[in-house]
Amino acid sequence: MLEIKLKxxxxxxxxxxxxxxxxxxxxxxxxxxxxxxxLDSVRDALIREEDSIVFSLIxxxxxxxxxxxxxxxxxxxxxxxAEFYVRGTESLQAKIGRYQKPEDVPFFPNDLPSPLPPTxxxxxxxxxxxxxxxxxVNKAIWKFYFTELLPLFTTKGDDGNYASxxxxxxxxxxxxxxxxxxxxxxxxxxxxDAPQDYSPAIxxxxxxxxxxxxxxxxxxxxxxxxxxxxxxxFSQNVTLDENDSGKTQYKINPLVVSHLYDKWxxxxxxxxxxxxxxxxxx
Amino acid sequence: MLEIKLKxxxxxxxxxxxxxxxxxxxxxxxxxxxxxxxLDSVRDALIREEDSIVFSLIxxxxxxxxxxxxxxxxxxxxxxxAEFYVRGTESLQAKIGRYQKPEDVPFFPNDLPSPLPPTxxxxxxxxxxxxxxxxxVNKAIWKFYFTELLPLFTTKGDDGNYASxxxxxxxxxxxxxxxxxxxxxxxxxxxxDAPQDYSPAIxxxxxxxxxxxxxxxxxxxxxxxxxxxxxxxFSQNVTLDENDSGKTQYKINPLVVSHLYDKWxxxxxxxxxxxxxxxxxx
Numbered sequence: 001m002l003e004i005k006l007k008x009x010x011x012x013x014x015x016x017x018x019x020x021x022x023x024x025x026x027x028x029x030x031x032x033x034x035x036x037x038x039l040d041s042v043r044d045a046l047i048r049e050e051d052s053i054v055f056s057l058i059x060x061x062x063x064x065x066x067x068x069x070x071x072x073x074x075x076x077x078x079x080x081x082a083e084f085y086v087r088g089t090e091s092l093q094a095k096i097g098r099y100q101k102p103e104d105v106p107f108f109p110n111d112l113p114s115p116l117p118p119t120x121x122x123x124x125x126x127x128x129x130x131x132x133x134x135x136x137v138n139k140a141i142w143k144f145y146f147t148e149l150l151p152l153f154t155t156k157g158d159d160g161n162y163a164s165x166x167x168x169x170x171x172x173x174x175x176x177x178x179x180x181x182x183x184x185x186x187x188x189x190x191x192x193d194a195p196q197d198y199s200p201a202i203x204x205x206x207x208x209x210x211x212x213x214x215x216x217x218x219x220x221x222x223x224x225x226x227x228x229x230x231x232x233x234f235s236q237n238v239t240l241d242e243n244d245s246g247k248t249q250y251k252i253n254p255l256v257v258s259h260l261y262d263k264w265x266x267x268x269x270x271x272x273x274x275x276x277x278x279x280x281x282x
Numbered sequence: 283m284l285e286i287k288l289k290x291x292x293x294x295x296x297x298x299x300x301x302x303x304x305x306x307x308x309x310x311x312x313x314x315x316x317x318x319x320x321l322d323s324v325r326d327a328l329i330r331e332e333d334s335i336v337f338s339l340i341x342x343x344x345x346x347x348x349x350x351x352x353x354x355x356x357x358x359x360x361x362x363x364a365e366f367y368v369r370g371t372e373s374l375q376a377k378i379g380r381y382q383k384p385e386d387v388p389f390f391p392n393d394l395p396s397p398l399p400p401t402x403x404x405x406x407x408x409x410x411x412x413x414x415x416x417x418x419v420n421k422a423i424w425k426f427y428f429t430e431l432l433p434l435f436t437t438k439g440d441d442g443n444y445a446s447x448x449x450x451x452x453x454x455x456x457x458x459x460x461x462x463x464x465x466x467x468x469x470x471x472x473x474x475d476a477p478q479d480y481s482p483a484i485x486x487x488x489x490x491x492x493x494x495x496x497x498x499x500x501x502x503x504x505x506x507x508x509x510x511x512x513x514x515x516f517s518q519n520v521t522l523d524e525n526d527s528g529k530t531q532y533k534i535n536p537l538v539v540s541h542l543y544d545k546w547x548x549x550x551x552x553x554x555x556x557x558x559x560x561x562x563x564x
Contacts, residue, residue, distance in 0.1 A: 055337040075398050081378050088374040096363050098445035116357050163380035222522060230520045238512045
């Protein structure tokens with residue numbers, strides 16, 4: 001039984017060992033590929049997004065939890081300060097042409113205005129299945145971010161800086177959402193490389209089987225280690241005293257970032273991949 | 283002549299050697315002080331702001347220069363995308379209570395709406411001279427940022443991501459502006475510690491003398507070295523391969539950050555200090 005399973009997984013295993021190699025190496029990779037995005041470019045984008053997520057969390061950690069910013073009765077208009085700000089900024093960003101790309105997914109997509117400037121045709125949108133635009137897990141991201149993640153990396157308290165606080169929240173939410181919805185490209189690359197491995201599970205709408213096919217523990221462990229390392233490096237207090245290393249206090253707990261990836265970012269990326277694949281043959 | 287000058291500067295020199303010690307040390311400092319902000323807290327805020335500036339520049343460097351975002355004729359409404367976005371976001375942030383603190387200075391202060399939520403009285407505003415709110419160098423920041431700094435750390439080109447680009451620009455502008463306008467606190471601390479040193483130059487409105495009193499080359503050199511070190515650490519490509527260090531390509535040139543501090547951040551901070559001091563006795 002184990003042998004059969006291993007055989008069936010062998011091509012995917014090779015592919016993921018490649019991915020693992022790429023993930024743990026910064027050497028230039030030459031790949032002959034006609035696609036606009038490749039395993040290589042997808043990997044680079046995911047790795048680069050880690051830095052943005054770590055930076056955004058460090059910036060949010062400047063402020064305490066600031067619970068009035070999340071109180072829906074505080075403004076008197078039915079919205080929390082956070083929701084009021086995110087709705088307003090998304091509307092403004094839509095006007096100047098955001099949300100044309102598969103990885104840029106609004107949290108409040110209803111009634112977004114049309115873009116004012118002429119927008120370039122998004123190459124990436126063309127290369128993904130047209131149904132990709134409908135795939136979103138932003139409700140889940142909104143929920144875990146405010147109720148579970150935020151208390152893990154902010155101090156308790158209220159310093160009154162609600163505007164700066166929710167502006168920082170929005171940067172975190174956008175970075176996390178972009179990373180997770182980049183799963184659409186991951187799924188497309190994996191499918192294009194081995195359609196025979198995915199098509200049966202897609203046809204039978206077997207979410208569990210697809211999730212199995214998309215899960216590679218060694219790759220996920222490497223990602224967790226790398227984001228923890230990034231959090232340590234980027235959140236240290238840097239001084240000119242060379243003897244000061246080791247005494248540093250981190251601005252965020254590096255383990256919170258690996259936990260974020262373990263519990264939410266990587267599972268939700270795979271949800272995006274599964275939902276994308278289920279639409280891939282339609 | 284030199285001896286007289288040295289004697290006059292001695293108390294300030296001692297004060298700045300203290301500041302220099304603080305700048306190059308992360309050890310906790312105990313200071314008996316009744317002020318809400320002290321040399322210690324001002325120093326910590328300035329050092330913390332360096333990290334925010336470096337993060338924001340690294341994030342902006344994800345996109346090329348993207349000149350259409352700065353073309354005033356592109357949108358057809360008289361504003362560049364950048365100005366349209368900054369005006370809109372400042373208005374939104376003012377509604378949720380921003381711009382109540384001396385270091386939070388809008389780029390487009392006219393016609394900003396009143397805050398919707400009840401705002402806390404800003405302790406810091408109370409502790410500074412009331413005229414401090416009028417001190418702003420944001421026009422100079424806007425000008426050097428777009429015309430001189432941006433081409434130094436972005437690649438040439440146009441990838442069409444104008445919304446993300448100007449959202450990143452706004453984060454950079456806010457971080458740089460906050461750091462520079464923190465000069466109001468620096469000036470207040472310095473004045474409170476030694477009013478006798480500053481009062482004659484304030485009374486005679488001697489800007490050059492005040493600039494002299496506020497300039498300490500050794501401190502500035504230390505700041506430049508530290509921000510360059512931060513840029514190196516935070517913009518490196520982090521991998522799990524321990525042998526990979528030394529091969530890294532930085533996401534921004536660390537020398538651009540020390541140049542930013544040398545040419546604009548520190549001189550404009552001192553302009554804010556001088557302008558604040560000139561109002562201090564009114």
